[in-house]
Amino acid sequence: MHIFVFSFNRGRYLENCVRSIETCAPQCRLTIIDDGSDDPETREVLAAVAERHQVIDRTAESGHKLGGLYANMQAAFEMASEDTLMCFLQDDTQMVRPLSQADIQELKNSFDTQPDLGFISPAFVRGISLKKAADRDFRFDSERGFWFWYPRKRSTGTWFSALLIADVARLRSVGWQFEVGESVNNRRAAKIFCRMARMRAPFAMWLPNGGAYRGKQKSLALRFGEWVRNCGFYPLRMMSEKEVDALRQSEPPRLPVAEEFLSAERSLKTPWAYDPMQGAGWLKLLDRLERKLRGAKKG
Template structure:
């Protein structure tokens, strides 16, 4: 496979991993970067984890990656803690390093194949063809949204990404993870809003589009554990236990499967459930990647009914 080499386009790329108190997930994420031979510089930004395992993982990987402990966030969200404070730091850091592209991952994600020169060449073609785009989402698509995306997501002019319309009922202009054109992001967004929904709403109002890569190379792990208010309270733990949350890492894709993915008909959207192998997870037709009640809804059957009931109780 045509991996990135230090003499190639990797000089334009820097990678950031955002971490908080999920040691086993973080370890898997960082191991995937090593297994996929990522050669771009990697910075792990930890949101002041106090979990002993997470702290041990951070210490162990100091030999491989730059580790940064975040300062106290000026604004902390209930769902994501100080993530957006840390993302602002990452953008500033990428600018200071003179990097064109910044790849953002979270600790409950992993690479599933090597990043190639051709992947960044495709990203360059996408950004050139779409001056109103600042991000290429480099994850696989989710089968949960299949019907919606089959109808609405279309290949862009470069043939390297799918675009959703600005009135798409979901994320069409921004995601907290993926490949950002650093200068373009500053031009179009100015600065980050606080939270994923706020940034996506801003993008939709401004006509900013996000590409969904036809050449995905990373993904969230299915049915992850999550935090709310940087804590795992008893109700959340119960909901996630019933929803079958846990640690379900992906196999790294074998070479022949990567070739099949990259050479497929591009009208075939790349859904995670169709392409990725998760050997420790009992097969289910649709995966959840969000934690909390989302896992109950994705499991189907009585668990879906329980999740729907709890949603009605929460939102009335």
């Protein structure tokens, strides 16, 4: 498996992510694709990581609020070997358990035996995704060995998520291209593949209550949201072998909700937050207006 990590100006997070991969999946090839970070701390981390792993410095500009993420995902896809699995993580995520060669072989076997399988999520389910009754419908398919999500509306994450595992040859066989925006990729995946499979015992997760960027910027609205939510650096504890086995072997299968199986190194209010402006529509509106005004001034 070839693991790609996408990075921008979050050196402390990136270092934590890389260390977790080195601890949990030392047998996997690791490539970091950085989207033009200019933060001194991040540049130092990238230089140190480059002594051990491949680091690619890109300055892709897609015009999307997530900067060059999807352009860099496409670049990673193009450089991945035909006969391998690729896994996409981000600097604000980390691995939380060892990924054995048997785990990787099981993932390969799933792609081999399920021709409509396009994407597998390596991540736990966010507890905040279960707040609405319409979004709680997760079903375990015993024949496939995965969980699948059946929200009442076609939500992003149903068929595609930016954190993913995919078979490179399969994606190339259908002419897959990563488009700008998760919803766009979600709609396209829905036309080609089955719903995104979710592992019974995932191995990665976003760090809760982390900081964020939109369009490589932090607007005043975004900074205010980070302050209100007490955003900071909250690494996750590694799962014990006993905890992983309990999740993998539970009968009936238990939905792998992050807050039920993982713990941060510091106590946090649950459900965990992953977007500083989550649930604050007025902040999102102010953020969009501020970024639009900045764009107009540059023009």
